[in-house]
Structures are given as C-alpha cells and as structure tokens.
Amino acid sequence: MQRIEEIINALAIEAIEVSWNIKVPQEIVQIQKTRKEFQGDYTLVVFPLLKLSRKPPEETATRIGAYIENHSPMISGFNVIKGFLNLVVSHSFWREMLEGELRQAAHGKVPLSESSARVVIEYSSPNTNKPLHLGHIRNILLGHSMAQILSASGRRVHQVNLVNDRGIHICKSMLAWEKQGKGETPDTSGMKGDHLVGKYYVAYDKVYKSQVKELLDNGSPQKTAEAEAPVLLEAREMLLNWESDDPKVRALWEMMNSWVYAGFDETYRRLGIGFDRTYYESETYKLGKSLILKGLEEGVLYSRDDGSVWANLEDEGLDHKLLLRSDGTSVYMTQDVGTARQRFGEFEFDSHIYVVGNEQNYHFQVLALVLKKLGYEWADRLYHLSYGMVELPEGKMKSREGTVVDADDLMDEMERTARQMSEELGKLDEYGEEEKSRIYRQVGMGALKYFILKVDAKKNMTFDPRESVDFNGNTGPFIQYTYARIKSLVRKGSGIPRKAGETPLVDKEVGLIRMMYDYPEVIQDAADSLNPSLLANFLYELAKEFNQYYHDYSILSAEKEELIHLRLLMVEVIGQVIESGMELLGIEMPERM
RNA sequence: GGCUCCAUAGUUCAAGGGAUAGAAUAGCGGUUUCCUAAACCGUAGAUACAGGUUCGAGUCCUGUUGGAGCUACCA
Numbered sequence: 001m002q003r004i005e006e007i008i009n010a011l012a013i014e015a016i017e018v019s020w021n022i023k024v025p026q027e028i029v030q031i032q033k034t035r036k037e038f039q040g041d042y043t044l045v046v047f048p049l050l051k052l053s054r055k056p057p058e059e060t061a062t063r064i065g066a067y068i069e070n071h072s073p074m075i076s077g078f079n080v081i082k083g084f085l086n087l088v089v090s091h092s093f094w095r096e097m098l099e100g101e102l103r104q105a106a107h108g109k110v111p112l113s114e115s116s117a118r119v120v121i122e123y124s125s126p127n128t129n130k131p132l133h134l135g136h137i138r139n140i141l142l143g144h145s146m147a148q149i150l151s152a153s154g155r156r157v158h159q160v161n162l163v164n165d166r167g168i169h170i171c172k173s174m175l176a177w178e179k180q181g182k183g184e185t186p187d188t189s190g191m192k193g194d195h196l197v198g199k200y201y202v203a204y205d206k207v208y209k210s211q212v213k214e215l216l217d218n219g220s221p222q223k224t225a226e227a228e229a230p231v232l233l234e235a236r237e238m239l240l241n242w243e244s245d246d247p248k249v250r251a252l253w254e255m256m257n258s259w260v261y262a263g264f265d266e267t268y269r270r271l272g273i274g275f276d277r278t279y280y281e282s283e284t285y286k287l288g289k290s291l292i293l294k295g296l297e298e299g300v301l302y303s304r305d306d307g308s309v310w311a312n313l314e315d316e317g318l319d320h321k322l323l324l325r326s327d328g329t330s331v332y333m334t335q336d337v338g339t340a341r342q343r344f345g346e347f348e349f350d351s352h353i354y355v356v357g358n359e360q361n362y363h364f365q366v367l368a369l370v371l372k373k374l375g376y377e378w379a380d381r382l383y384h385l386s387y388g389m390v391e392l393p394e395g396k397m398k399s400r401e402g403t404v405v406d407a408d409d410l411m412d413e414m415e416r417t418a419r420q421m422s423e424e425l426g427k428l429d430e431y432g433e434e435e436k437s438r439i440y441r442q443v444g445m446g447a448l449k450y451f452i453l454k455v456d457a458k459k460n461m462t463f464d465p466r467e468s469v470d471f472n473g474n475t476g477p478f479i480q481y482t483y484a485r486i487k488s489l490v491r492k493g494s495g496i497p498r499k500a501g502e503t504p505l506v507d508k509e510v511g512l513i514r515m516m517y518d519y520p521e522v523i524q525d526a527a528d529s530l531n532p533s534l535l536a537n538f539l540y541e542l543a544k545e546f547n548q549y550y551h552d553y554s555i556l557s558a559e560k561e562e563l564i565h566l567r568l569l570m571v572e573v574i575g576q577v578i579e580s581g582m583e584l585l586g587i588e589m590p591e592r593m
Numbered sequence: 594g595g596c597u598c599c600a601u602a603g604u605u606c607a608a609g610g611g612a613u614a615g616a617a618u619a620g621c622g623g624u625u626u627c628c629u630a631a632a633c634c635g636u637a638g639a640u641a642c643a644g645g646u647u648c649g650a651g652u653c654c655u656g657u658u659g660g661a662g663c664u665a666c667c668a
Binding site: 032050127129166167306318322326332358361362363365386391422425458460461464471475478480481482529533551556557 | 662
C-alpha cells in the first residue's frame with residue numbers, strides 16, 4: 001500500500017496544477033510531519049510554491065488544503081498557519097492501520113527476494129595482540145546492528161570478520177612471551193587468552209621504550225633510535241621468518257593466536273554477536289601481494305630503486321602510497337586489496353561496508369583508488385562506515401596510561417550495576433536466581449548497547465562511566481522498563497479482545513499510531529545512512545510517548561468496553577514495535593524487571 | 594605545512610533548508626487508596642565569532658577562533 005505522504009504529495013501537485021493551470025516540478029512539494037504544537041498530522045510547506053501560485057501564502061495553502069480534503073477520504077480536515085498547510089488524517093484511517101498493517105509482526109521489515117541487494121559488512125576486525133576495549137565495542141555494536149537493520153530493510157547481508165593475525169605487532173607479543181613468558185599459558189595463569197597475550201604486548205613496548213631512550217642518551221637522532229632499537233630489529237626478523245614459514249615461529253604464532261581466539265569468542269558470545277564468515281589476514285595477504293605485483297607489471301604501479309612498490313595518487317590529489325616494503329613484505333593496504341578482491345569473487349556484492357574508525361578515512365579513500373587503478377570497476381561499491389572515537393571524560397583512552405576501558409570489565413560492571421539497582425528497588429524478589437541473573441544481564445547489556453548506539457555513529461562520543469550506569473532517562477533500561485510494563489498489561493489482559501472499534505481516538509493515540517506508522521521509514525533511513533542512532537532515538541521517543549499515555553489513561557479499567565479493546569490493542573502493538581526495533585539494535589527485552 | 598571531520602543548555606545527546614532549537618542528566622518544586630515511581634508533571638538554562646546566500650540558516654558558502662584525526666617501509 002502507498003504511503004500516505006506519497007498520496008498527499010500527489011494530491012498537492014494535482015491541486016496546484018488544477019487551481020493555477022501550471023505544471024509542477026516534483027521536488028518542489030515537501031511534506032513533513034506536523035510539529036507537536038500544531039493541530040494536524042502532515043504539513044505542506046507552501047513557501048516554495050508561491051512563485052507558481054502568485055498568491056499570498058494563506059490563500060495558496062487554503063486552496064490546496066480544500067482540494068486535498070475534497071479528493072481524499074483519508075484527510076478529514078486542515079488548517080493554515082502562515083505558510084504551513086496542516087492536514088488532519090481521519091481517525092478511521094489510523095484505526096485501520098492499527099488493526100491491520102501495524103499489528104503484523106513483520107511490520108517495518110522488507111522481505112528478501114531474488115533481487116535483494118547483496119551486502120557484505122565487515123566489522124570487529126581485531127588485532128590479535130590485545131584484548132577488546134571500549135572502542136571495539138562501539139565497532140561491534142555498530143556493525144552488528146547495521147547488519148540487522150540492513151537485513152530488515154530488504155538487503156541480503158553477510159557479516160564477516162577479518163582477524164589481523166599477522167604483521168609485526170603480533171611478532172612483538174610473541175617476542176616478549178619468548179623472552180619473559182617462562183611458558184605461561186591461559187591455563188597456568190588463569191587469565192583470559194586475549195588478556196594474557198595483551199600483557200606481553202605491553203611488556204614488549206616497555207622494553208622498546210627503554211631501548212629507544214638508551215639510544216637517545218647515547219646521541220642517536222630520534223628517528224634512528226626509534227627505527228633501530230634492537231628489540232624492534234628482532235621483531236622485524238621474526239616477521240621475515242614468519243613470512244618464510246619458519247616452523248618454530250609458526251608454531252608459537254599458532255599457539256598464541258589460539259589463546260586469543262578463545263578469549264575473543266567469549267566476548268563475542270557475551271555481546272550476542274556472530275559472523276557468517278571469519279577471514280584471517282594470514283590467509284589473504286598473499287593474494288594482495290600478487291595483485292600488487294600484477295599492477296606493477298601492467299605499469300599502473302611503480303617500484304623504487306630499493307625494490308619497494310608504490311602507487312602514485314597525485315592525480316587524485318593525494319600523495320604516493322607504499323604497497324610493498326623493500327624487503328618484499330606486505331603492509332596493511334596490500335592485504336586489504338587482496339581481501340576486497342577475494343570478497344568480490346565470493347559474494348559479487350552490490351555494496352561492501354567496512355565498519356572502521358574514522359582515523360582510517362584516508363586508508364579507505366586510498367584503498368578505493370588503488371583498486372580503481374588496478375582496474376576493478378566495483379571499487380566504488382565500497383563504503384566506509386566511519387565512526388568517531390570513544391573518549392573518556394578525562395580525554396582519550398591511552399593504553400600506556402592504563403586508561404583503556406576493557407570490554408570484559410565494562411560488561412561485568414554494567415551487569416553488576418543492574419543487579420544493584422534492581423535489588424534496591426526490590427522488584428524481582430519473588431523470582432528465582434536464574435531468571436534474575438538473566439534479567440540483570442539483559443538490562444546491563446541493554447544499557448551499554450543503547451548508550452553507545454544512540455549517538456550518531458560518525459561523531460566522537462564521550463563515555464562517562466558514571467552516566468552509563470544511570471538507568472533513568474534516555475537509556476536502554478528506560479525502554480526495557482516501558483516494555484516490561486507493556487508486557488505486564490498484555491498478560492493481565494489476556495482473554496480480552498483487541499480491536500480498534502469505532503471510538504474516536506485521543507491525540508496521544510493518534511500520535512502513537514503515527515509514530516508506529518513511521519517505523520518502516522525509520523528502518524530505511526537508518527539503513528541508507530548507515531546510522532543506527534536514528535532507530536535508537538525513535539524507540540526512545542516511542543517509549544516516552546507511551547509512558548505519558550500510560551500515565552494519563554487507564555488501559556484495563558477504561559470507562560467503556562470498547563475503549564479497553566482499543567487501548568489494549570494499542571499497547572500490544574507498541575510492545576511489538578519496541579521489541580522489533582530493539583532487536584535490530586541487538587538489545588534483548590525482559591518480560592519483567 | 595597540507596588534507597579531512599567537529600563546535601548546540603553546567604554536562605551528555607537531538608533537530609531530513611522550514612513554524613516558538615527538542616530530550617536526558619545535574620539543580621529547584623510537585624505526583625503513589627489507581628494497570629510496575631527504573632514512571633509522570635512543573636520550573637530554570639544553549640546554536641563559538643564575523644560576514645554572505647535564501648521568503649526562511651543550528652543546518653549551505655567564505656573567513657576567524659578552538660578541538661580531533663590523518664599525512665609511518667605500524668596495523
């Protein structure tokens with residue numbers, strides 16, 4: 001069925017054409033939702049039309065309004081304020097919507113078909129040398145919710161992860177473990193694997209820093225000191241040995257990586273996410289290297305005297321970019337070229353989304369250009385979902401200063417707070433420990449996820465631990481609590497029929513139905529703009545609107561039978577929409593809390 | 594130096610070029626014989642600065658100031 005905005009739009013064009021006998025360009029008509037403080041549902045802004053009508057705004061608006069009211073049974077009235085034509089949609093239309101479309105469990109979601117666009121979305125993409133932190137959490141939550149949202153918007157989505165399991169950073173942890181580890185393992189230390197490996201990465205850095213300092217004190221220039229610290233040279237050599245398949249290095253690498261993967265899997269499970277496919281850089285980097293060498297042969301890339309290979313991007317307004325080191329080893333860009341090519345071969349995607357922080361904007365710009373240079377016309381199907389950094393109130397997270405918020409610790413903390421809040425309120429005292437734990441987990445994780453997803457992805461955000469454990473206001477638990485109250489009503493009203501009937505609707509009800517009618521559009525907007533915050537904020541508004549309704553009107557003890565039927569239907573449908581939307585954000589909803 | 598992004602109540606966030614810039618939180622003051630008070634209501638408080646485009650600018654353009662990121666043979 002056609003959206004009512006489109007119907008109004010078409011009628012408005014018709015009205016102008018009939019009234020003033022002129023042709024109207026489509027884009028000039030803008031329909032928007034009427035602001036709360038005015039009477040009406042949809043508003044036509046007539047200012048842009050004055051050039052055509054050559055009449056004052058009020059007269060123009062009134063004529064269009066009268067025409068629309070006469071030609072559509074869905075419009076039951078209108079009013080004109082300055083240059084704004086506010087149209088009132090009939091209650092019978094809203095009642096039909098509530099009882100029909102909105103009530104469907106799949107409301108808002110577009111089913112998949114043969115022609116659905118194929119989307120690959122890559123996120124998480126951790127390094128195997130340190131545990132996940134708050135920044136990764138933002139990445140993972142954005143990636144996972146975008147995958148759900150894109151899927152709901154009718155795209156065929158493949159979620160993939162690319163593990164950066166090779167490169168000099170891995171060698172650094174390995175080196176430190178070899179030198180200082182004394183055979184320590186997750187089992188012997190009791191540490192989660194990723195945390196254990198992260199410990200040795202830090203240990204490496206400590207040695208490196210002190211060696212650099214020593215060189216500086218002996219009179220080396222800064223640059224030389226940083227490039228020639230003995231421990232760095234050792235790491236370089238280890239990387240070379242790794243690339244030439246040295247069995248000893250490989251065995252160490254595999255052992256330490258397996259620790260890390262076990263740790264990551266645990267964190268992923270807790271966050272409620274999973275991937276359709278996981279790629280390992282160690283398996284893909286060689287393809288990149290061969291593509292680069294092919295590009296060199298074809299003359300679209302060039303090599304320097306020392307054997308390193310470069311792309312000249314001056315024509316594109318950028319500088320020169322290294323693609324292979326002089327020792328022949330790959331850099332980050334090299335393997336990304338390879339994985340992109342491989343992915344296209346596997347999925348023939350219509351678009352490929354990389355969820356990566358905005359500090360890599362330049363990298364993805366270059367990646368597309370290099371792929372273009374290599375002759376891949378699908379290079380412009382790559383999108384970078386570039387999100388801002390997560391900062392703490394005291395500034396950036398710095399691992400060296402110990403101000404990194406660890407993902408696992410944070411999740412523990414959120415669940416602990418949920419437990420504490422709930423126990424203070426005493427609402428779950430009658431339930432068993434198992435159910436209580438599940439609810440604490442849902443609420444704690446809901447708080448964390450919503451806190452991060454409500455912020456526009458592309459913006460930097462501040463994570464204030466104090467504020468994050470405040471479960472009042474614009475928070476996940478607020479929406480969950482609203483949902484729990486809805487479910488309570490639905491339980492108490494079981495057996496009572498739910499139907500719209502013929503009763504007039506109060507303004508709050510019209511407002512709520514109109515919001516739910518917008519839900520499909522919100523999903524599409526969030527999908528198109530790669531921004532889950534649109535959905536998060538919509539759900540908050542809906543929950544808030546419901547809480548006011550709930551406060552002002554009795555549901556189960558309304559004055560008349562048919563009011564109870566109508567309101568119970570309202571409540572049930574609102575619950576469905578909230579649950580559906582929160583699911584797209586990856587947030588579980590408790591039946592009670 | 595060059596390139597990119599950002600600047601909105603004390604604080605954290607909203608606002609598809611449109612009406613009186615919305616919320617939350619912190620502050621102050623209220624609401625429970627009534628469906629879950631993790632709720633609801635009231636009060637006070639903001640577009641960095643200077644120009645420009647437009648019927649209309651927080652939003653677009655130019656400049657200034659302030660902040661972040663990138664500009665690595667790190668990933």
